């Protein structure tokens with residue numbers, strides 16, 4: 001299955017994106033081991049999180065509309081945001097993934113979601129923090145936190161994304177704010193992992 005997905009990715013995403021995807025896959029495995037999550041599921045979700053990354057906007061909109069009636073206005077304005085949701089559709093229809101936890105982790109990797117599972121949290125933070133994202137002090141600190149407190153890591157990842165969107169004057173999808181508020185509220189209650 002992994003080989004099949006990689007062959008498909010080689011034909012459907014850039015080399016640069018494939019390196020990112022493999023970085024996410026590996027970081028998902030590491031974080032899953034760290035936070036007692038199933039590493040095979042985490043690896044599959046990481047490997048398939050960006051299947052639709054290079055689908056054109058019209059295709060993303062069409063595929064999303066076939067699954068759900070109401071596409072929200074921010075996604076209509078920026079259909080690229082739908083690549084996470086559509087990647088889950090491709091994982092299901094092209095690769096036969098039926099596990100709702102894996103499909104949900106793929107679907108939520110860009111915006112997150114309040115009450116999301118630990119598997120979802122892992123893919124969400126690994127997408128932002130895998131090694132190919134760079135080695136700034138801020139990213140290094142965030143990587144440390146991702147091993148210690150998954151919810152604090154989700155909070156930081158949301159804030160990192162929000163800072164970027166504000167700085168570059170991009171439209172903000174409100175779901176990331178809901179995710180950030182949820183993660184903030186649970187972060188303090190969760191036990192730090194002293195690994």
Ligand SMILES: Nc1ncnc2c1ncn2[C@@H]1O[C@H](COP(=O)(O)OP(=O)(O)O)[C@@H](O)[C@H]1O
Pocket residue numbers: 080081109110111127161165170171172173174175176
């Ligand atoms: N809350 C948000 N609102 C609007 N755009 C967002 C939001 N979060 C991420 N994006 C944008 O959506 C695109 C996809 O995000 P992401 O899946 O994290 O992609 P990448 O792996 O390319 O960074 C990026 O251009 C990112 O800036």
